[in-house]
Amino acid sequence: MTPRDGACVSLWQDSVTPFRPVNQPDRNLIYDVAIAGGGITGLTTALLLQQSGKSCILLEAETLGFGTSGGTTAHINTFLDTPYSTIHKNFGEDNAQLVANAAKEAIELISRNIRDHHIECGFEYKPAYVFAETEEEEKELRKIHEATIGAGVDMEAVTEIPVPFGFKSAFRINGQAQFHPLDYLLALAKAFEDAGGIIIQHCRVLDVQNDTPLDIETDAGNYKAVAIVFATHIPVGINLLHLRCIPYRSYAMAVTLENDAAYPEALVYDSQDPYHYYRTQLVDGKKYMIAGGYDHRTAEEENTENRFRQLEAYLRTHFAVEEVHYRWSSQYFEPADGLPYIGHLPGHPGNIYVATGFGGNGMTYSAVAALLLKSMILGETSPYQSLFNPNRIKPVAGFLNFIKHNADVAVHLAGSLWSATRIATLSELAPGEGKVVKYDDHKIALYKDEAGVLHAVHAACTHMKCSVTWNTAERSWDCPCHGARFSAAGKVLTGPANIPLEPIQLNP
Numbered sequence: 001m002t003p004r005d006g007a008c009v010s011l012w013q014d015s016v017t018p019f020r021p022v023n024q025p026d027r028n029l030i031y032d033v034a035i036a037g038g039g040i041t042g043l044t045t046a047l048l049l050q051q052s053g054k055s056c057i058l059l060e061a062e063t064l065g066f067g068t069s070g071g072t073t074a075h076i077n078t079f080l081d082t083p084y085s086t087i088h089k090n091f092g093e094d095n096a097q098l099v100a101n102a103a104k105e106a107i108e109l110i111s112r113n114i115r116d117h118h119i120e121c122g123f124e125y126k127p128a129y130v131f132a133e134t135e136e137e138e139k140e141l142r143k144i145h146e147a148t149i150g151a152g153v154d155m156e157a158v159t160e161i162p163v164p165f166g167f168k169s170a171f172r173i174n175g176q177a178q179f180h181p182l183d184y185l186l187a188l189a190k191a192f193e194d195a196g197g198i199i200i201q202h203c204r205v206l207d208v209q210n211d212t213p214l215d216i217e218t219d220a221g222n223y224k225a226v227a228i229v230f231a232t233h234i235p236v237g238i239n240l241l242h243l244r245c246i247p248y249r250s251y252a253m254a255v256t257l258e259n260d261a262a263y264p265e266a267l268v269y270d271s272q273d274p275y276h277y278y279r280t281q282l283v284d285g286k287k288y289m290i291a292g293g294y295d296h297r298t299a300e301e302e303n304t305e306n307r308f309r310q311l312e313a314y315l316r317t318h319f320a321v322e323e324v325h326y327r328w329s330s331q332y333f334e335p336a337d338g339l340p341y342i343g344h345l346p347g348h349p350g351n352i353y354v355a356t357g358f359g360g361n362g363m364t365y366s367a368v369a370a371l372l373l374k375s376m377i378l379g380e381t382s383p384y385q386s387l388f389n390p391n392r393i394k395p396v397a398g399f400l401n402f403i404k405h406n407a408d409v410a411v412h413l414a415g416s417l418w419s420a421t422r423i424a425t426l427s428e429l430a431p432g433e434g435k436v437v438k439y440d441d442h443k444i445a446l447y448k449d450e451a452g453v454l455h456a457v458h459a460a461c462t463h464m465k466c467s468v469t470w471n472t473a474e475r476s477w478d479c480p481c482h483g484a485r486f487s488a489a490g491k492v493l494t495g496p497a498n499i500p501l502e503p504i505q506l507n508p
Helices: 040-051 084-091 093-116 135-150 181-194 305-318 362-377 399-408 420-427
Strands: 030-036 056-059 124-132 155-158 169-178 198-200 205-209 214-218 221-230 245-257 267-269 277-283 286-297 321-335 341-344 352-356 417-419 433-439 442-448 454-458 469-471 476-478 485-487 492-494 505-507
Touching: 030 040, 040 056, 040 093, 040 181, 040 362, 056 221, 084 093, 084 135, 093 135, 093 169, 093 181, 093 362, 124 135, 135 155, 135 169, 181 198, 205 221, 221 362, 245 305, 286 305, 305 321, 341 362, 352 362, 433 469
Parallel strands: 030 056, 030 221, 056 198, 124 267, 221 352, 417 505
Antiparallel strands: 124 169, 155 169, 205 214, 214 221, 245 286, 245 321, 267 277, 277 286, 341 352, 433 442, 442 454, 469 476, 476 485, 485 492
């Protein structure tokens, strides 16, 4: 099993072994491109650039697939979470068609990688179905249908769907796909190394000095590169993009059904808000229905375990569930205007690039980002550069002063001794439980492990000082402001933070 950024185990991570890099880095070499982030976006980008003659080094803070790539439900779509009706309204009909074309090219790239590198990852083209259960949903779905057809995506009305729900109207979208994301990712990593690329795991990027070449500071030493790509789901540090990307948690289960014929052989979506989604995947010879839903903004659910209970109850109401084998959650970032941000990092027009804000379509937009970033770094023109340009967002008044103020804030509680007995009385935690408490005008994040030992860290997120909350399901400290996540002991799990929560020493 390969590790991931939470206590829950996904179907994907449980069926693969951790990647072991072979090629060794040269600290004296100036690489053409450094890629921060070892998910599907980073590895796809790295492979394309390495194949194009660039010398590339990929820097992963933990292990490959540690983040959302190991927790996705792996739908590969041209039918997107942000509907074409919204894209048409916000960006115009021509740009809606561009988005559809980019999504088609993304699926073609994934298919080509699988063919060229002989990747066994359960890739299949599947139709998708979307259905409406109420009159209001039907009205909205018909608008989506009209805009989707206008964008050039094949979407047609149907009278049957492959799941046991009553519906008022339904549509099929052809040309969608699915796969095992970590099987795909690890094969990309091997292909990248075979092409001469360098992968370094447990190497978190902390800072980039905008010199020529770039000086990249990591917690495992410094590297130099002409350009860097932040494929870290959300860029590190403090940037305008953190004010334009909203973090969400999504919940998923892999279950077996009593009747083999009941598995949906398609990608299926209802029209609720948040919506439910379903598909089937064969993993190690066993068939699973993968279902998801009950999304919410990160850290805005007091009891995340309840989301799993809701999802399971919903599934058991509509399907003959034999057993729930896996349940997990993952994080995504919703862009403010509906489209991802791919290109130059705002405030850095030179050789610093970013790919973020993929919403629920990370598998598709990871390939879109790789294709676009490759074109930009190679100096080629792309019809998508303006469309996905991160600099389409405008600076916020006072933002630079806010950055300076936040950077100067320091708490420095680690050197103090705190009464474990008094804190334990205040918190009244059960083993395995976490809680934020107020103690002497400070907020403290407390966790009691299964052995009954109390662990304390300062509750201020090290990104922009928001107060973290406890995620009961994943046993993590989650920040509601910009989505940073930390282990129970304060270790960074998910950016944009790159510094652990400050530990507090308890005096017995």
